[in-house]
Amino acid sequence: MVLADTPDPRCADCGGAGGHRYDYGDHETGEYAGTDWDPCPCWDENRRFVLLPLPRLPRRLRRRTPGRDPWSTSRYSDEPPF
Template sequence: MRLRIRPITWPRPALVLADTPRPGCTRCGGEGGRAYDYGDHETGEYVGTEWDPCPCWDEDRSWVLLPLPRFPRRRQPHVDPWGNGYSDEPPF
C-alpha cells in the first residue's frame, strides 16, 4: 500500500490519507485501472466509458486526517454609482 495526502471537497473539505496505485503494476501500468469505451449493441453508437479498477489499488481506501473549515462565501456589498448608499429598487 502506497499512501499520499490529498485534499477532498466532498462531503466536506478535509485532508485525507489515501491509497495510490503501485507504480510497477503490470496490469494497469501504475494508473490504478483502465478505462474502455462501450457502445449500444444494436446501433453501435457510443454510450459511455467504463472504469475497470486494478486489484493493486483500492480507490475507496482513505482516512480523514484533518477536517478543514468551511469558509463562507464573501458577498460584495452593493455599491450605488451615485453615492446614495443602498437602494430598495431592482437594478433594471
Template sequence: MRPRIRLATWPRLAVVLTDTPHPSCPDCNGEGGHNRDYGDYDTGEYAGTEWDPCPCWNENRRWPLLPLPRLPRRRRPHVDPWGTGYSNEPPF
C-alpha cells in the first residue's frame, strides 16, 4: 500500500487517506488502469470509453481522517451588476 492524503468532497467534505497505484507496475506503468474504447455492436462506431482498473490498486480503499465542517454561505442582498438602470454610454 502506498498511502496519500487527499481531500474528498463526497459524501461529505473530509481529509482522507487513499491508496495509490504501484509506480513500477508492469501492467499499468503506475497509472492505475487502462482506458478501453468500445463501439456499438451493430455499426461498430465509437460509443464510449471504459476504465479497467489494475489489480495493483484498489481505487475504493480510503479511510477518512478528519471530517471538515460545511461553512455557511454568506447571504448578501441582491446587487444588480449593471448598476441601477440602463445607460446610454457605450460599453467600450
C-alpha cells in the first residue's frame, strides 16, 4: 500500500489543482504545439510513502513444489477436497 501526496485544496495559488497548465504554440507557425504543466509548491508529485511492505515468509514456511517424478511422494494430495 502506498500513500501518495495530494495538492492542498485550500491553496490560494492553484485552487487545489496541484499546478497550472498552459498551452503553447510553435514559434514559426503559431500553431498549437502542446500543453505544459507547472506544479504548484503546495504539492510534490514524487512524494510517496510505502505504508505496508509485503511480508516475506521464512524459508521453512515457503511452499515447496513437488518433484516432477510421478513416483515421488509429495506433501500435498492430488485428491479433490470433497
